[in-house]
Amino acid sequence: MIATLFATAGVAIAALVVLLSVATVVRRYRRERRERRRATLVEPLRQVLVRLVTDPTGDDPSEEHVELLATPPRTWRALEPTVLDMLRKVRGESRDRLVALVVAHGTVERMRRRTRRPGAVGRAHAAELLGLLRRREGRDDLVRLLSDRDPEVRLVAARALGELGDTSAAPALLASLVTERSVPLRVVARSLARLGPQTGSTLVEGLRSPDALVRSVCAEISGLLGVTAAQESLLAVTDADPDDDVRIRAARALGRIGLPSALPVLVAATAPDRPAPLRAVAAGALGDLGGTAPVQFLEALLDDADLRVSTNAGRAMTRAGAAGLLRLRQVAASAGDAGACAREALAVHALSHGLSTGPSRPIAPPSSSDPEATVPPRPREPGLPAASAQDARSS
Amino acid sequence: MTTVLVADDDQDIRELVELKLSSAGFQVLTVRDGQAALDAVLERRPDLAVLDVMMPVLSGTDVLRALRLHAAGDDGTPLTKVILLTAKAQEADVEVGFALGADDYVVKPFSPRELLSRVQAVLGRGHG
Numbered sequence: 001m002i003a004t005l006f007a008t009a010g011v012a013i014a015a016l017v018v019l020l021s022v023a024t025v026v027r028r029y030r031r032e033r034r035e036r037r038r039a040t041l042v043e044p045l046r047q048v049l050v051r052l053v054t055d056p057t058g059d060d061p062s063e064e065h066v067e068l069l070a071t072p073p074r075t076w077r078a079l080e081p082t083v084l085d086m087l088r089k090v091r092g093e094s095r096d097r098l099v100a101l102v103v104a105h106g107t108v109e110r111m112r113r114r115t116r117r118p119g120a121v122g123r124a125h126a127a128e129l130l131g132l133l134r135r136r137e138g139r140d141d142l143v144r145l146l147s148d149r150d151p152e153v154r155l156v157a158a159r160a161l162g163e164l165g166d167t168s169a170a171p172a173l174l175a176s177l178v179t180e181r182s183v184p185l186r187v188v189a190r191s192l193a194r195l196g197p198q199t200g201s202t203l204v205e206g207l208r209s210p211d212a213l214v215r216s217v218c219a220e221i222s223g224l225l226g227v228t229a230a231q232e233s234l235l236a237v238t239d240a241d242p243d244d245d246v247r248i249r250a251a252r253a254l255g256r257i258g259l260p261s262a263l264p265v266l267v268a269a270t271a272p273d274r275p276a277p278l279r280a281v282a283a284g285a286l287g288d289l290g291g292t293a294p295v296q297f298l299e300a301l302l303d304d305a306d307l308r309v310s311t312n313a314g315r316a317m318t319r320a321g322a323a324g325l326l327r328l329r330q331v332a333a334s335a336g337d338a339g340a341c342a343r344e345a346l347a348v349h350a351l352s353h354g355l356s357t358g359p360s361r362p363i364a365p366p367s368s369s370d371p372e373a374t375v376p377p378r379p380r381e382p383g384l385p386a387a388s389a390q391d392a393r394s395s
Numbered sequence: 396m397t398t399v400l401v402a403d404d405d406q407d408i409r410e411l412v413e414l415k416l417s418s419a420g421f422q423v424l425t426v427r428d429g430q431a432a433l434d435a436v437l438e439r440r441p442d443l444a445v446l447d448v449m450m451p452v453l454s455g456t457d458v459l460r461a462l463r464l465h466a467a468g469d470d471g472t473p474l475t476k477v478i479l480l481t482a483k484a485q486e487a488d489v490e491v492g493f494a495l496g497a498d499d500y501v502v503k504p505f506s507p508r509e510l511l512s513r514v515q516a517v518l519g520r521g522h523g
Contacts, residue, residue, distance in 0.1 A: 050407070054415040054507050086407050092506030094411075 038078045045071065045079050052101070053086060053094045065097065069104055076105050087132060099133055108135050115141040120150035127153060131160025139166050146176040146183060158183045162191025170195055170202035174218070178211045185217065192221045200227040207233040207250075212243040219246055223253025231257060235265045238282075248281045255285025262289060267297045270309070280308035287316020292323040299327055302338035310337065314345030325349075397518060398422045398439065402432035402455065403447040403480065408503075412445060412480075415507040416514060429453025433461055436475050443518055445501075445510070448481035448492075455479055456495055463496040476517050480505060 045068065052064035071079065080102075087098045102108070107129070114126035127145050130138030142164065145157035158176060161169045173191055176183040192199055199221070206218035207230060219237060222230035230253070237250040251269050254262035266289070268274075269282035283301050286294035298320065301313035317324035325346075332342035399421045401412045406427075413423045424441060426432050430452040436444055444462075446455035453461075459477050479492045482503040492500050498517045501510055 047410075050410045050414055054411055054418065086411075089405070089407055089504050090411070090507065091504045092508060094507050095504070 041075055041078045042082055045075070046082055049079070049083060049086060049098075052097055053090055055093065055097065062097075065101060068101055080105075080107065084129060084132065099135070102133060103135065108133060108137055112138060112141050115145055120148075120153050123148065123150070124153045124156040127157045127160045131156075131163035134164055136164070136166055139164060139169055143169055143172045146172055147179060147181050149181065151181070154181060154183045155187055158187045158191050162194035165195060167195050167198040167202070170199040171205075174202065174206050174209075174214055177213050177217060185213065189217050189221060192217070193224055197225045197227055199225070200229045203227055204230050204233050207237055212241075212246055215241065215243070215246045216249050219249040219253050223249070223256035226257055228257055228259060231259050231261065235262065238265050238269055244275050244278060247275075248278050251278060251282045251285050255288030258289055260289060260291065260293065263293055266294075270297065270301060270313075276306045276308060279304075279306065280312045283309055283312040284316050286313075287319040287324070290319065290321050292321065295320050295323045295327050298324065299331060299338075302331060302341045303336060310341045311344070314341045315348060317342075318345050318349040396420070396422045397443075398424065398441040399514060400424045400426065400432060400435050400439070400441040400444040400475075402426045402429065402435075402444065402450060402458070404428060404450050405447070408447070408480070411507055412510060415511050419511055419515075421514070427451075429455065429458045433458050436462060437465075440474055443476040443478065443498075443514060445478045445480050445514070448479055448483055448488075455481065456491065459492075459495045459497060478510075478513060478517060480510070 048064045048067055052062060052068060055062060068079075083098060083102060087095060087102070090098070111126040111129050111133075114122050115130070117123060117126075123145060127142055130142055139161070142157045142161050145153055146161075148154050148157065154176065158173060161173055170192060173183075173188050173195075177185060177188050192203075203218045203222045203225075204227075206214050207222070209215050209218070215237065218230075219234060221227075222234060234250045234254050234257070238247050238254060241247045241250065247269070251266060254266060262285070266282045266286050270279045270286070272279075274282075279301075283298060286298055295317060298313045298317045301309050302317075304310040304313065314328065317328045328342045328346055331338050332346055333339065334342075397420075399416050401409055401416070401423055402425075403409045403412070404427050409425045409427065413425050417423045424435055424439060426435050428451040429446075432444065432446060432450070432455075433453060435441070436458070444458075446458055448455040450458075456479070459479070462475060462477065463473060473496065476498045477496070478499045478501060479497045480501045480503065481488070481492075489500050499513050501513060
């Protein structure tokens with residue numbers, strides 16, 4: 001009895017395996033046949049497409065445009081993936097010609113309709129293509145997809161909005177960070193960055209958001225894009241935001257923007273009662289401001305008890321122009337933590353500029369109670385360019 | 396006739412560049428991998444090679460390195476000028492390309508029209 005049961009089960013399993021194998025082979029065969037048919041249909045038109053993109057005649061509309069526009073819907077659907085694939089490879093006039101063809105064939109409208117279909121893959125694909133085509137008609141559909149029930153669709157829609165380049169989508173992108181159906185921070189940040197400095201007013205508004213994540217992203221992107229209009233808000237945020245991460249990103253942004261008016265707030269952010277990560281980033285940002293003004297404040301941080309602060313201060317001095325480097329060389333000749341930090345910063349600076357730091361040699365500690373008065377400027381080491389040339393590059 | 400070699404594993408790119416350059420009066424050879432590109436340069440001595448960086452067998456930078464080592468005239472000047480065509484747009488990538496001796500660098504997605512201008516500029520004359 002048991003043997004019969006096992007035999008029956010074995011036969012059933014074998015039959016199932018055979019059936020699945022046959023189904024797989026049939027599916028593969030049908031797919032290949034479909035692909036071959038598509039290739040046969042598309043190949044002659046592909047050559048026309050290549051001619052359209054390279055525009056050898058310069059006619060407007062070109063013969064190729066007219067010919068491709070006249071393709072029947074079934075043929076166009078077979079050709080469309082090739083067109084869209086080519087769209088990813090070219091730019092300029094060539095791209096414009098492809099987009100004009102795609103638009104004339106109603107692809108944008110079809111993709112917009114597809115954003116409402118039940119299948120998530122179809123919606124994501126439509127969103128991607130709307131971004132690729134960079135047509136403003138697709139903006140509202142993409143914004144709607146930012147709150148799609150499928151996280152992948154939301155992600156693709158956020159990326160597509162960045163591609164689209166319509167800055168009016170920036171508030172929706174920011175809002176997508178903090179809704180129940182959120183979009184990953186990195187994707188939103190990248191899309192906002194792609195939209196460019198024209199998103200400035202949205203970023204300034206976002207720095208006043210009650211949500212720390214939004215303020216954080218706005219601070220970061222303002223710095224990356226160099227949004228000078230955000231300076232005042234960034235100063236306020238660096239000084240008094242309740243969230244340390246936001247303050248840190250705002251301080252970094254102030255350095256990247258590089259306006260001298262950031263100096264007092266950044267100096268205040270290095271005060272010992274501030275959180276150490278903020279102090280360290282503010283020290284770095286002071287160096288990014290450049291000029292002579294930050295040097296004295298950075299020098300005071302070279303012997304800071306927190307290694308992150310002192311290290312960043314040293315490296316920031318190498319970026320602060322001639323005065324920073326000169327002072328750093330003087331301090332490097334002194335004993336103690338500040339001297340060690342200065343020597344390390346100079347070594348890193350030399351390495352990152354492909355310069356020789358020269359043979360190592362002991363540096364005499366200061367012999368008087370006034371190190372600044374007695375320690376001579378460190379003699380230039382072999383291979384290290386003169387301060388003036390070096391400093392001009394740094395500044 | 397001025398000869399240009401186009402090496403790219405992407406058929407679309409090869410055909411686009413071939414048509415654009417040939418319609419401007421250049422003779423164009425096309426290959427689909429780095430080894431074929433190197434062989435073609437050594438054998439046919441084209442005036443200029445447009446090399447994709449990411450190619451099978453040998454990368455465009457490998458080909459360029461080999462060309463700059465071996466394929467030079469009696470006075471040491473390169474026999475074939477090289478334009479790198481690549482999706483790698485980081486400053487460091489561009490720097491590496493020029494350090495290896497590339498004459499120009501075009502980033503994908505590219506404009507066929509701009510590429511033609513660069514080819515003409517590298518070859519040092521208006522053509523076609």
